[in-house]
Amino acid sequence: MTKEPVAxxxxxxxxxxxxxxxxxxxxxxxxxxxxxxxDAELTWADVDAVVIGKAPDFFEGVMMPELYLADALGAVGKxxxxxHTAGSVGGSTALVAAGLVAARVHGTVLTLAFEKQSESNAxxxxxxxxxxxxxxLAGAGGFFAPxxxxxxxxxxxxxTVGSLVAYKDRRNALKNPYAHLxxxxxxxxxxxxxxxxxxxxxxSETCPSSDGACAMILTDRxxxxxxxxxxxxxxxxxxxxxxxxxxxxxxxxxxxxKDCAADVYRQAGIADPxxxxxxxxxxxxxxWYEPMWLENLGFAAEGEGWKLTESGVTELDGDLPVxxxxxxxxTNPIGASGMIRFAEAALQVRGLAGEHQVDGARRVLGHAYGxxxxxxxxxxxxxxxxxx
Amino acid sequence: xxxxxxVPVMRDIALVAFAQTDHRRTSDEHSEVEMLxxxxxxxxxxxxxxxxxxxxTCSGSSDYLAGRAFSFTLALDGVGAWPPIPESHVEMDGxxxxxxxxxxxxxxxxxxALVYAYGKSSPGSVRDVLTRQLDPYYVAPLWPDSxxxxxxxxxxxxxxxxxxxxxxxxVAARSRRDAVGNSHAQLRGSVPHGDYLVRPLRTGDCPPIGxxxxxxxxxxxxxxxxxxxxxxWIRGIDHRIEAHALGVRDLTDSPSTRLAAEKAGAFERLVxxxxxxxxxxxxxxxxxxxxxxxxxxxxxxxxxxxxxxxIMAAGLIRxxxxxxxxxxxxxxxxLAHATSGPCLQQNLVAVLEGDPR
Numbered sequence: 001m002t003k004e005p006v007a008x009x010x011x012x013x014x015x016x017x018x019x020x021x022x023x024x025x026x027x028x029x030x031x032x033x034x035x036x037x038x039d040a041e042l043t044w045a046d047v048d049a050v051v052i053g054k055a056p057d058f059f060e061g062v063m064m065p066e067l068y069l070a071d072a073l074g075a076v077g078k079x080x081x082x083x084h085t086a087g088s089v090g091g092s093t094a095l096v097a098a099g100l101v102a103a104r105v106h107g108t109v110l111t112l113a114f115e116k117q118s119e120s121n122a123x124x125x126x127x128x129x130x131x132x133x134x135x136x137l138a139g140a141g142g143f144f145a146p147x148x149x150x151x152x153x154x155x156x157x158x159x160t161v162g163s164l165v166a167y168k169d170r171r172n173a174l175k176n177p178y179a180h181l182x183x184x185x186x187x188x189x190x191x192x193x194x195x196x197x198x199x200x201x202x203x204s205e206t207c208p209s210s211d212g213a214c215a216m217i218l219t220d221r222x223x224x225x226x227x228x229x230x231x232x233x234x235x236x237x238x239x240x241x242x243x244x245x246x247x248x249x250x251x252x253x254x255x256x257x258k259d260c261a262a263d264v265y266r267q268a269g270i271a272d273p274x275x276x277x278x279x280x281x282x283x284x285x286x287x288w289y290e291p292m293w294l295e296n297l298g299f300a301a302e303g304e305g306w307k308l309t310e311s312g313v314t315e316l317d318g319d320l321p322v323x324x325x326x327x328x329x330x331t332n333p334i335g336a337s338g339m340i341r342f343a344e345a346a347l348q349v350r351g352l353a354g355e356h357q358v359d360g361a362r363r364v365l366g367h368a369y370g371x372x373x374x375x376x377x378x379x380x381x382x383x384x385x386x387x388x
Numbered sequence: 389x390x391x392x393x394x395v396p397v398m399r400d401i402a403l404v405a406f407a408q409t410d411h412r413r414t415s416d417e418h419s420e421v422e423m424l425x426x427x428x429x430x431x432x433x434x435x436x437x438x439x440x441x442x443x444x445t446c447s448g449s450s451d452y453l454a455g456r457a458f459s460f461t462l463a464l465d466g467v468g469a470w471p472p473i474p475e476s477h478v479e480m481d482g483x484x485x486x487x488x489x490x491x492x493x494x495x496x497x498x499x500x501a502l503v504y505a506y507g508k509s510s511p512g513s514v515r516d517v518l519t520r521q522l523d524p525y526y527v528a529p530l531w532p533d534s535x536x537x538x539x540x541x542x543x544x545x546x547x548x549x550x551x552x553x554x555x556x557x558x559v560a561a562r563s564r565r566d567a568v569g570n571s572h573a574q575l576r577g578s579v580p581h582g583d584y585l586v587r588p589l590r591t592g593d594c595p596p597i598g599x600x601x602x603x604x605x606x607x608x609x610x611x612x613x614x615x616x617x618x619x620x621w622i623r624g625i626d627h628r629i630e631a632h633a634l635g636v637r638d639l640t641d642s643p644s645t646r647l648a649a650e651k652a653g654a655f656e657r658l659v660x661x662x663x664x665x666x667x668x669x670x671x672x673x674x675x676x677x678x679x680x681x682x683x684x685x686x687x688x689x690x691x692x693x694x695x696x697x698x699i700m701a702a703g704l705i706r707x708x709x710x711x712x713x714x715x716x717x718x719x720x721x722x723l724a725h726a727t728s729g730p731c732l733q734q735n736l737v738a739v740l741e742g743d744p745r
Contacts (some may be wrong), residue, residue: 003495024525056457057479062528063452063520064479067729070629077647080629080734081488084451084479086458092476096488103494104398119524126457241445241475243465256472263474371461375475 003102005386007224007231008346010040010217016180016331019118020211025060026072029114032213033073036110040217041228044074047217048106053083053093053113054335055370058125060116073112085239087283087370089113090214090338091377095237097218098379107220114213115333122209122334141206141286143372145198147251148288152200154252155291157306159200162287163191164309166205166329169284172316173326175355180210180331205287205329212333214340221385232346235363235386236267237379244372251373257296260376265298268363268380273298277380279321279348279358281341282367285328290314294322297367316356324348324356338368342379349383401493402612402619403740404605405434406708406715411574411600411696414510420454421466424506424601428467431502431603435615439468442605443498445475446489448482448505449700452517463506474498481505482602482704483627483665483726483736489606490625499611506601507700514597514699521729523632534730535594535668539586541639541731542670546588548640551673553588557581559669560592560694567691574598574696595667600698602705620711620722620740624652627726627736634731642678645725645735649679652737654723659739661686661713661722663706667693671732675725679737685723689713703727707738714742 012035014020020028029052037043050073052066062068066082073080085092090113097111115122126140151157167188173179194204224231240260242249261273270276282297284290291305299320300308308314314322323329325344328337345366347353353361362383369376407430415423432438445467449460460477469475474497478484482505489501509517515533522528545551560581567573574596582591605615612619628644628651631637649655662685666672672687681687688694690709693702703726710722721741728734 056451057520058451058457060524061520062524063450063517064728065524066479067521067629067733068523068632070733071631071633075629076631077628077644079627081484082479083476083488084460085475085477086461096476096491099488099491099495099497103491105491105494239474239476240472241464241469242472243469244461246465246470254472259472371458374461374464 004104004220006098006101006234007219008216008381009219009224009227009231010036010042011343011347012036012039012215013178013340014212015178016210016212016333018209018211020116025065025116025119026069028116028211029069029112029213030072032215033110033112036215036217039229042217046108047074047110049079049100049109050075051081051083051093051097051109051111053089053339054115055087055089056125058120059122059334060119073110085370085375087334088338088368088375088377089370090336090340091342091366091368092239094216094339094342095239095377095379098234098237101218101220108223109218110215111218112213112215113336113339115335116211117209117333118211141198141201144286145201147373148200148286151252151288151292155303155306157291161291161306161309162200162205163188165284165287165290166191168315169323169327169329172324172356173330176325179326180208201286207285207328207332210331210333212331212336214336214343216343229352230350232349232381233385235380235382236264238263239377242374244374252292253296254373256374257369257376260378261297264378264380270380274320277363277365278361279324280365280367281323281325281344283328283338283341283369284323285332287329290322293367321358324353324358338377341368342366346381349381399494399496399608400621401490401606401608402621403707403711404607404612404616404619405431406604406712407431408572408602408705408708409600410572411598411698413574413596413598415508415599420459420506420508421462423599424463424504425466427601427603428504431605435605437500437605442500442502444489444492444501445473446477446485446501446503448478448480448485448704449507450479452520453507453509453699455511481726481728482701483707486604486704486707487625487627487736490622493606493608499608501606502603503606503704504601504603505701505704507698508599509597509699510599535589536586537634537730538668538670539589542588542668544639545670545673550640551670556593556669559672563688563691563694566689567695570690570695572696573691576695589668593669595693595697598696598698600696600701602701602708604704604708616715618715618717618742620714620742623739623741625738626651627734629734632733639731640674642674642732642735645675645678645732645737648735648737652739654679654737654739657721659685659721659723661689661710661719663690663692663710663722663724664688665693665703665706665726667697669694674732679723703736710740714740717745
């Protein structure tokens, strides 16, 4: 039994900002969906099913909001699925949608992820006190800072690497009209002088809180043949999960991330990711996660990831550009952040990334993670159909 | 144009094991993980599988019931996700987790799947909690609770002449009488029909509030036959959603259920059994009509959601109960239904069959 090849023929994003007070949640998601349909030159009637994802419902204060969003997304009379896998959800949602096409259950699927953080307060949404359970530190930074510290200690990376990542991503964001942060006066010195929040993570090395949505139209071979613009083809996709905390867990380079990447590379026929993959959109909410994930994903040997960052390999004009869009460090509508990675990877291989396009990008990896570095979802997209 | 069949031959996939908790009004002494663990162990023991043998895991639950963000991550610890596993989660009833797992098996990426769902309604006021599902700008601020909305639907049915209060009381009595044979049920036997909660619904017309969990194992083709003597083959499964605003819906009908049933092939041949996820007596009336079930069909032999309604698991339990009857040889072709949202907004229908005896 063979799977139906899956193509991305439409991509839509909102212009991500701190607060979209001009639209409701429904208005926000519809804007992204409408743009994805326009890109594919399709109408609502062409969509067979809707797969939506977002991070915890407490972030907007709406329980299972897909019920209320059915009308806005043209889902009435259609199947609608709601995925929630923590921070990796944007990626997982795209993969569930892709599965519907691959399994030939549906021909064309709209997939969308969003977060409207301004409706609520994400930090406290993550910090609800539960009796008899260990309280989470306020926000995610407090959870991840010790893991960054462990990485620095293990790898011997110089203290400045994190600031290099932030400086690069914020400059890349200047080339992406949809990015939330457009810091035209950014300098490396400013990043390095920003306040220390969770040692060693400085303010400018953290992601913003954004309102935003991202949508994609996924379709089968027949749908791709009708597409007005070049499609991106899915060459591999996988999810992996491991427990939050357990004796022997490697919080710096989790096994689930390694296994997930290996599965994707196997499907896509990638023997050497550093050589065979042209660019990466990875989930870097705190600057240091770039070198950490470079190692976890097999682009560098253990302890060597920071050297790629330091030597400029991951710059937009480098040998392995990372987060050409500006990444999560420049735009973070939490539930959508994973899907933006997947969509930006697809934009690159379609040659439609505009000012942040990498010349000749043929195979690009989209990556997302969530929870306590325990949920991973990834896909590899190419400019040509698989097995061609 | 070409001779490729419109509907390609799909992989045969079956439910091979089902387990559920004894559903209770409260489970203060157990965390969600503790509630779920015995159920997971049960389905694994039924099949002889270990966590590491499972190709894909998918679950359904709600952060709003749990009262904390990422509540499903704790449940994952109970699964024993080490070495790491391919896994996903829907913020929906477990019936939709089963749907996602079914598509995963269809792609051939996995041959077996573990699906589970759980919900604890006891820690909060579930009537109030469910109001948070409604349109956050125009409806939720008014806090119309789940029973009030179901009562609107019931009154519309009575006004349209589709049912009356004695008939609804009959549904309640039959469900709890049938639940006598279901050791997991929360309400069994003779249950007083009680006073009006929200007219025209009396306490007896409403589901019990309770905590519970359920799990199933799916397997494809020959693997299913190895793991189960009489697998419950999924002949079709589909789900559809309707508009959210109650004002634009005909509450006496369920077009989404009918369409899902059509797509799942439910109308191709008569079923002998139907497990309907109708938390309110009046909703059984709507579903029977949409699914064209006559008196020859055994409806909710388990007692249904009127006997036990652990939110987020109750839909998956309907599929599990239907499958279990096929496993036991008590049914050859069964329909299972799950619902979500106010007044049956979203509905899933699965058609299960056993091999000929």
